[in-house]
Amino acid sequence: xxxxxxxxxxxxxxxxxxxxxxxxxxxxxxxxxxxxxxxxxxxxxxxxxxxxxxxxxxxxxxxxxxxxxxxxxxxxxxxxxxxxxxxxxxxxxxxxxxxxxxxxxxxxxxxxxxxxxxxxxxxxxxxxxxxxxxxxxxxxxxxxxxxxxxxxxxxxxxxxxxxxxxxxxxxxxxxxxxxxxxxxxxxxxxxxxxxxxxxxxxxxxxxxxxxxxxxxxxxxxxxxxxxxxxxxxxxxxxxxxxxxxxxxxxxxxxxxxxxxxxxxxxxxxxxxxxxxxxxxxxxxxxxxxxxxxxxxxxxxxxxxxxxxxxxxxxxxxxxxxxxxxxxxxxxxxxxxxxxxxxxxxxxxxxxxxxxxxxxxxxxxxxxxxxxxxxxxxxxxxxxxxxxxx
Amino acid sequence: xxxxxxxxxxxxxxxxxxxxxxxxxxxxxxxxxxxxxxxxxxxxxxxxxxxxxxxxxxxxxxxxxxxxxxxxxxxxxxxxxxxxxxxxxxxxxxxxxxxxxxxxxxxxxxxxxxxxxxxxxxxxxxxxxxxxxxxxxxxxxxxxxxxxxxxxxxxxxxxxxxxxxxxxxxxxxxxxxxxxxxxxxxxxxxxxxxxxxxxxxxxxxxxxxxxxxxxxxxxxxxxxxxxxxxxxxxxxxxxxxxxxxxxxxxxxxxxxxxxxxxxxxxxxxxxxxxxxxxxxxxxxxxxxxxxxxxxxxxxxxxxxxxxxxxxxxxxxxxxxxxxxxxxxxxxxxxxxxxxxxxxxxxxxxxxxxxxxx
Numbered sequence: 001x002x003x004x005x006x007x008x009x010x011x012x013x014x015x016x017x018x019x020x021x022x023x024x025x026x027x028x029x030x031x032x033x034x035x036x037x038x039x040x041x042x043x044x045x046x047x048x049x050x051x052x053x054x055x056x057x058x059x060x061x062x063x064x065x066x067x068x069x070x071x072x073x074x075x076x077x078x079x080x081x082x083x084x085x086x087x088x089x090x091x092x093x094x095x096x097x098x099x100x101x102x103x104x105x106x107x108x109x110x111x112x113x114x115x116x117x118x119x120x121x122x123x124x125x126x127x128x129x130x131x132x133x134x135x136x137x138x139x140x141x142x143x144x145x146x147x148x149x150x151x152x153x154x155x156x157x158x159x160x161x162x163x164x165x166x167x168x169x170x171x172x173x174x175x176x177x178x179x180x181x182x183x184x185x186x187x188x189x190x191x192x193x194x195x196x197x198x199x200x201x202x203x204x205x206x207x208x209x210x211x212x213x214x215x216x217x218x219x220x221x222x223x224x225x226x227x228x229x230x231x232x233x234x235x236x237x238x239x240x241x242x243x244x245x246x247x248x249x250x251x252x253x254x255x256x257x258x259x260x261x262x263x264x265x266x267x268x269x270x271x272x273x274x275x276x277x278x279x280x281x282x283x284x285x286x287x288x289x290x291x292x293x294x295x296x297x298x299x300x301x302x303x304x305x306x307x308x309x310x311x312x313x314x315x316x317x318x319x320x321x322x323x324x325x326x327x328x329x330x331x332x333x334x335x336x337x338x339x340x341x342x343x344x345x346x347x348x349x350x351x352x353x354x355x356x357x358x359x360x361x362x363x364x365x366x367x368x369x370x371x372x373x374x375x376x377x378x379x380x381x382x383x384x385x386x387x388x389x
Numbered sequence: 390x391x392x393x394x395x396x397x398x399x400x401x402x403x404x405x406x407x408x409x410x411x412x413x414x415x416x417x418x419x420x421x422x423x424x425x426x427x428x429x430x431x432x433x434x435x436x437x438x439x440x441x442x443x444x445x446x447x448x449x450x451x452x453x454x455x456x457x458x459x460x461x462x463x464x465x466x467x468x469x470x471x472x473x474x475x476x477x478x479x480x481x482x483x484x485x486x487x488x489x490x491x492x493x494x495x496x497x498x499x500x501x502x503x504x505x506x507x508x509x510x511x512x513x514x515x516x517x518x519x520x521x522x523x524x525x526x527x528x529x530x531x532x533x534x535x536x537x538x539x540x541x542x543x544x545x546x547x548x549x550x551x552x553x554x555x556x557x558x559x560x561x562x563x564x565x566x567x568x569x570x571x572x573x574x575x576x577x578x579x580x581x582x583x584x585x586x587x588x589x590x591x592x593x594x595x596x597x598x599x600x601x602x603x604x605x606x607x608x609x610x611x612x613x614x615x616x617x618x619x620x621x622x623x624x625x626x627x628x629x630x631x632x633x634x635x636x637x638x639x640x641x642x643x644x645x646x647x648x649x650x651x652x653x654x655x656x657x658x659x660x661x662x663x664x665x666x667x668x669x670x671x672x673x674x675x676x677x678x679x680x681x682x683x684x685x686x687x688x689x690x691x692x693x694x695x696x697x698x699x700x701x702x703x704x705x706x707x708x709x710x711x712x713x714x715x716x717x718x719x720x721x722x723x724x725x726x727x728x729x730x731x732x733x734x735x736x737x738x739x740x741x742x743x744x745x746x
Binding site: 002003024025056057058059060061062063064065066067068069070071075076077078079080081082083084085086092096099100102103104105119125126237238239240241242243245253254255258259370371373374375 | 441446447448453454456457458460461463465466467468469470471472473474475476480483484487488490491492493513514516517518519520521524627628629630631632633634637644645648730731732735736
């Protein structure tokens, strides 16, 4: 058994905001899904199966919401599948949806990731309502401090990442945070939240959804012929490891490196830094950009922050990261991973508008979850054979 | 001659936990035991497992990210290819089944687990309804099931006595199963004297509250042949959903079950001899049997089924394991496992199994 190629032919996302009180949960996911259908020039009838991903149900107070959302997502009379792998869920959702096509199970599959964080209190839900939660920032701060100690990175690197992503967000019509007059000084003057992370180095809490339509080789080629460029999946992988045990390294998790190596091997990527044109990495707190560049073997150990410092990861740099503004600018958690995956696909399709990387042929997307222990990645390209093998 | 199952995935081992009203340890510990049991049953070790997929529910566990602790049961070190569905373990098996068809890896474990003892089903299940129009009514799974039972009775498809007889039969069948919780010899006349819980449902029409877990090992055809003398082949696997709104559906039937049965190829091949179905309420049994298109000769839930033990989030995977057991341990050739989710059987899954012919 060998799997078939899979193409991304439709992408849609909502306007991400603190509170989308103009739409219900169903309205939110439908907004993204309808835009993906329009992009693919398909109707609801064309979809064979739906895969929904989101982070904890306690965030909105709806248990197994894919049951309620079956109607809004046109899934009645079709298979409806629900994934939950913590913060990496959006990535896993895309990968599981693609598997349906890659093994020949279905011809056209709709993947939807969403979170409507204004419906509940994420901090309360993270603690399962049982008391104080240190929250994601508190949980990840020690890992970031450890990275700074080990790499010797100057303290300006975090604020530099934040500034870059916040500037990129101004070029993304769907981004949640578009902070006017953003500057390095403004980031550094913002309140310290979880040392070393300041308020403006942290992700927002967003309402939003993302939808992606997958199809087979025939469908991808037909879209290309009709002038709608597909993105082809070159490789995808997931890895999980336990949250804590002696010897685990959350700064350079083995799961992250294994996941990256798996994708690079499938995709034929020999030197990630030169073979990949741009990347959307899951960076909810500024310091995660240099950490993930190293953990996913794009930069050498202790070298990630230098890519930030030299401007290499800026839009227009040699290795642009988070051209969309990233998780720092929009964070509907269950959608955040799929947004990374979708943005990578938009880059190689050439549909990223103002935040398009010129001539992007191969793009990487990554998402992670829980205590930096769930990883999902894929590499996409405008060609099934970008390296001319 | 070519192997007729060369493109099929096979079940090669499984393990079911004891089914109890309230287990004294964690969900991760329950899973630890069944994963150990399943890999031992398959004659492999955790190191041989290349993909794991778990099915569980944060709301049942009463905790956000509850599945994260459960990964300790897998032994994901070195890190594993792994996934999780907020669905019954039967759907975790479906994802693992798709994953193995990718062709790059050969062995996977699917799991399902739930500790319903820690919650109040009445409070809990109203929260899986439409949050705007249905959840505020506080209508729970039992109330919706009662509506469906009433419509079946009104349509002449079942009687309260037949429902009681189903409870008597399954509780008796459960006596022989090490994985049942509510068992024994009961009398339908006596059961019918009880008050309604929700008219027309009495306590015997409802499943027990159960803590339990299940794990299943699957492998690609060549690997299954190598590891196992008698692999149990998954020859059909499908699931469908329908409208969430019970008012939009004909409650006297289950269209998504019929779609899944057709897609899983129930009618194509040798007759189904045993069906393990997730009929958690007595009246659902005749409804599902009809929707699945099963004849009168098919043995239904010889394990006792969900009326004897209902470990929510594992109940469906237990059905598939019990259906596999019928082939390996009871000499049957073709069986099926069924799972369901949502109000009045909104979403249904069918897994058809075959032994070597």
